[in-house]
Amino acid sequence: MKLKVVILSLSVFAYTGFTAQNIQNNLGSNHGNKFEQLGSILPTPNIYRTASGAPGHGYWQNRADYNITAYLDEDKRNLKGSETVTYYNNSPDELEYIWLQLDENEHSSMRNAGYDTSSVLRPSTTDQQLKVTELPVKDNGYGVILEKVTDASGTPLKYTVNKTMMRIDLPKALKKGEKFVFKVDWNYNISNRMKMGGRGGYENFPEDGNDLYTMTQWYPRMCVYSDFQGWQNHQFTGRGEFALVFGNFKVSMNVPSDHIVGGTGECKNYDQVLTSDQLSRYRKAENASEPIEIVTLDEAKKAEKNHSKQRKTWVFEANDVRDFAWTSSRKFVWDGMHVTIPENNNKVMAMSFYPKEAYGLYRKFSTKAVAHTIKTYSEFTIPYPYPVAQSVEAANGMEYPMICFNFGRTEKDGTYSEGTKNGMLGVIIHEVGHNFFPMIINSDERQWAWMDEGLNTFTEYLTEEKWDNKFPSKRGPAWTIVDYMKLPKDQLEPIMSNSENIVHYGPNAYSKPATGLNILRETIMGRELFDKAFKTYAKRWAFKHPEPADLFRTMEDASGEDLDWFWRGWFYGTDPVDISIDKVTVATPNLDTDPKAATEIKYQVEKPLVNSFEDLSKIRNREDKNIKFYVDQDKDAQDFYYRYDRGQEKVSTKEYISKIDATPPLDAKDKEKFKNITAYQIDFLNKGGLVMPIILEFTFEDGTKLYDKSSAQIWRLNEQKVSKTYYFDKKLKSIQLDPMRETADIDTTNNLWTSNGSGGETSKFQLFKQKQDGSSARGSSNGKVNPMQAAGKS
Incomplete structure (x- = not known):
């Protein structure tokens, strides 16, 4: 049935504010801030994580293997499960308890994380959004119901549930190298994710009366115990995602017999759950270079009309994964094709599951986009190691090992907009790409959203x-990050912020880190250096738990580039890029100026170079009878100046004359060579605060162009203003700063200088021929008489 929407008009006002952190230590100076090394901001290297960014020789991580059975009750929209978990303690620590995640408690009105968010009176709302406030809060019937928690022998274990986390107290401490086996039985009511939100649940299709289930965060999952923070048992609020343990899974899903199931890993009993025709098509798809429908559109339409009461059990296995997700519906069309990963010759089944509502888009593009993604990511990171990669159309976007949920439905007539097509392709690439970040390169999403979302984006x-x-x-x-970087400082937060505390989540967790990495690749490091370093990071931390410092250090270690200034500014700070052309001084050489004539300078020989003030240390050293000065004991060290400093050598005070040679004039050949030279001094201001390379496009009056790039280090001695001088043999028409908009400069109106606007030439500069007599060599007396010469001594 359709829901009636009622609009309520209300009057409101709002106030927001946020203060960004500032990590610079020398704010009173015009330099020494932006290029300060990260130093103590990064954790101290140790045997687990090295200063190079690689895992240390003592690196360890724990593991959890799961054997799970699940029963999907479509009538009650309830999931019942039982799991046996084998947990391996590879840490050097004895564990008195273990922590598990109960993510479905997010939907509970009583047992959610309790992270309240400020709320305001809306100017308009709908009758579905309008809920009468009930106090005290009543149980809405959602969340995990724990039926039994026992050890392997069936003995009950003591446990405590704290919101979305469960602690199991162990009968005895789990020592290094030991394993602990326990069992959990549970059930929960599956939420309507289209109304309640969240990553998993069901979507109902009123037109045909069917549900599409996305079963995610559906079982009690082990938390990570790590060298860098111990138990990662932060509450699940629905935003910050997951920190999970690698292991092996065997999962059996009992569902209505007319459902099609897709899941993490490989199905081990297709011969029992598919028809002979479907199985034959699957075998054909295993060697196909184009997607083949394993379950056809006609079969899916027929299944929609018959709700079977029979049951089937699908069995899946997956090794070396950090999670398991699955989907189930009778609405699915299912297609697949074979793809080979060149880097490791891995043969992968690329597959897609989608309802008829998405057929016009998914049949054309989804599986091919899956194949393209795992092949391309393999080029830039590590070879895709798993046997399966799947995309499921479920009107959302979320990722799990070997399976992800995406959007992409056509209009009812089968047409679609270009925006829908591109959005679908983007989300498929993004979610399939999450197989690499963080499913394999397994960062802590709940703490550092950018380490999976930003790197993946x-x-x-x-x-x-x-x-x-x-x-x-x-x-x-x-250029796409500029609007975000333009926001007032009190609306920004550093990339290095906890996932739960980010206001502008999309720009900060996705766009800004992705843009930063692209700037590193294209503008700062260059593709060759960047790509090698990025692949090194992926290789080092595949199937491990990296932290931000591991990425930062590896990128520098593998490239030979000092990037602390970039991490500091782009990741820890909130300053934008705004470099302006403040002033351009134009000058031409005066070729007809008479050369400087020879000159004379009158001077007296220099006086003894003893300090004018006798400091305390010198006085006390003289008074200390135990101190013997070397030159007082070694007569050979007592030269002319030893005596001169003590008044024992007398030197005339008469004036001497030193001659400075004439400057050589330019000859006719030089004048012809330099007659068209024009000098340009360009003064730049760092108005935004974030240093970046200075990239210039010079356009000359004859229409030709030249380009130049100064590294960001040009700002190291003065972070507010710098100048660059160029000499060209033809006149400039314009100077364009950052012509390709590759530095995310937030104000391009101050990036252009034109000769018309400058008023033309403003000055002359003197040009002489360089002398080659070496008189300016270090240590030279420049032709002057020294005291030894004046005294006739040697």
Whole structure:
């Protein structure tokens, strides 16, 4: 049934504020801040994590293996499960308890994380959004119901549930090298994710009365115990994602017999759950270079009409994964094809599951986009190691090992907009790409959203670019982050912020880190250096738990580039890029100026170079009878100046004359050579605060162009203003700063200088021929008489 929408008009006012951190230590200076090394901001290297950014010789991580059975009750929309977990303690510590995540408690009105968010009176709302406030809060019937928690022998274990986390107290401490086996039985009511939100749940299709289930965060999952923070048992609020343990999974899902199931890993009993025709098509798809429908559109439409009461059990296995997710529906069309990863010759089944509502888009693009993604990511990171990669159309976007959920439905007539098509391709690439970040390169998403979303968005951008050179990527190019960087400082926070505490989550967790990495690749480091370093990071931390410092250090270690200034400014700070052309001084050489004539300078020989003030240390050293001065004991060290300093050598005080030679004039050949030279001194201001390379496009009066780039280090001695001088043999028409908009400069109105606007030449500069007599060599007396010469001594 359709819901009636009632609009309520209300009058409101609002106030917001946020203060960004400032990590600079020398704010009173015009230099020494931006290029200060990160130093103590990064954790101290140790045997687990080295100063190079690589895992240390003592690196360890724990592991958890799961054997799970699940029963999907479609009538009650309830999931019942039982799991046996084998937990391996590879840490050097004895563990008295272990922590598990109960993510479904997010939907509970009683057992959610309790992270309240400020709320305001809306100027308008709908009748569905309008809820009468009930106090005390009543149980809404959602969240995990724990039926039994026992050890391997069935003995009950003591446990405590704290919101979305569960602690199991162990009968005895789990020592290094030991394992602990325990069992948990549970159930929960599956939420309508289209109404309640969240990553998992069901979507109902009123037109045909069917549900599409995305079963995610659906079982009690082990928390990570690590060398850098111990138990990662931060509450799940629905935003910050997951920190999970690698292990092996065997999962059996009992569902209605007319459902099609897709899941993490490989199905081990297709011969029992598919029809003979479907199984035959699957075998054909295993060797196909184009997607083949394993479950056809006609079969899916027929299944929609018959709600079977029979049951089937699908069995999946997956090794070396950090999680397991699955999907189930009778609405699914299912297609697949074979793809080989060149780097490791891995043969992968690329597959897609989608309802008829998405057929016009998914049949054309989804599986091919899956294949393109795992191949391209393999080029830039590590070879895709798993046997399966899957995309499921579920009107959302979320990722799990080997399976992800995306959007992309057509209009009812089968047409679609270009925006829908590109959005679908972007989300498929993004979510499939998450197999690499963080499913394999397994960062802590709940703490550092940018380490999976930002790194993945960057690699998504590279993959979109290789899909279609005209693909309208919205995240990655420097110019796309400008609107965010323009926001007032009190509305910004550093990338290095906890996931739960970010106001502008999309720009800060996705766009800004992705843009930063692209600037590093294209503008600062260059592709060759960057790509090698980025692949090194991926290789070092595949199937491990990296932290930000591991990325920062590896990128520098593998490239030979000092990037602390960039991490400090782009990741720890909130300053934007705004470099302006403040002034251009134009000058031409005066070729007809008479050369400087020879000159004479009158001077007296220099006096003894003893200090004018006798400091306390010198006085006390003289008074200390135990101190013997070397020159007082070694007569050979008592030269002319030893005696001169003590008044024992007398030197005339008469005036001497030193001659400075004439400057050589330019000859006719030189004048012809330099007659068209024009000098340009360009003064730049750092108005935004974030240092960046200075990139210039010079356009000359004859229409030709030249380009130059100064590294960001040009700002190291003065972070507020710098100058660059150029000499050209033809006149400039304009100077364009950052012509390709590759530094995310937030104000391009101050990036252009034109000769018309400057008023033309403003001065002359003197030009002489360089003398080659070496009189300016270090230590030379420049022709002057020294005291030894004046005294006739040697």
